[in-house]
Amino acid sequence: MSFFVSDAMAQTPTPGADGGMSILFLIGMFVIMYFFLIRPQVKRQKEHKTMVAALKKGDEIQTMGGLMGKVTELGENFMKVEVADNVVVTVRRTAIEAVMPKGSLKEM
Numbered sequence: 001m002s003f004f005v006s007d008a009m010a011q012t013p014t015p016g017a018d019g020g021m022s023i024l025f026l027i028g029m030f031v032i033m034y035f036f037l038i039r040p041q042v043k044r045q046k047e048h049k050t051m052v053a054a055l056k057k058g059d060e061i062q063t064m065g066g067l068m069g070k071v072t073e074l075g076e077n078f079m080k081v082e083v084a085d086n087v088v089v090t091v092r093r094t095a096i097e098a099v100m101p102k103g104s105l106k107e108m
Contacts, residue, residue, distance in 0.1 A: 051096070051098075051099060052093050052094060052096055055071060055074060055079070055093070055096065055099070056071070056074070057071055057072065057073070057074060058070065058071060059071045059099055060099070060100040060101070060102065060103075060104055060105050061081065061096050061097075061098065061099055061100060062096075062097050062098045062100055063081075063091055063095050063096060063097060064095050064096075064097045065095070067081065067083055067089065067091070068083070068100065068104075068105060069081035069082050069083035069084075069089070069105070070082050070105065072088060074093075075093075077092060077093060078090050078091065078092055078093065079091060079092075079093055079096075
């Protein structure tokens with residue numbers, strides 16, 4: 001029955017050939033992760049930080065929860081946003097997703 005199965009022969013290892021490729025692979029994976037994941041996220045965080053720092057009274061904003069309103073009062077960490085006539089809510093400054101163009105609340 002040995003004619004159906006051939007004998008397995010182990011190959012002799014070649015020193016150093018496999019180690020260099022694995023290091024090169026790890027470096028390549030890190031470079032890919034940096035350019036596709038880390039760098040865009042850091043850029044987005046910087047843009048959000050400058051947007052939040054530039055907020056002023058009267059800006060029309062949208063929160064991450066979907067509320068849209070006009071900034072009535074600014075504090076260090078919190079702000080008051082008027083979402084309807086005589087309806088003012090307090091939100092964190094970091095919860096602001098976007099600053100809307102002037103007059104966008106009137107279109108609704």
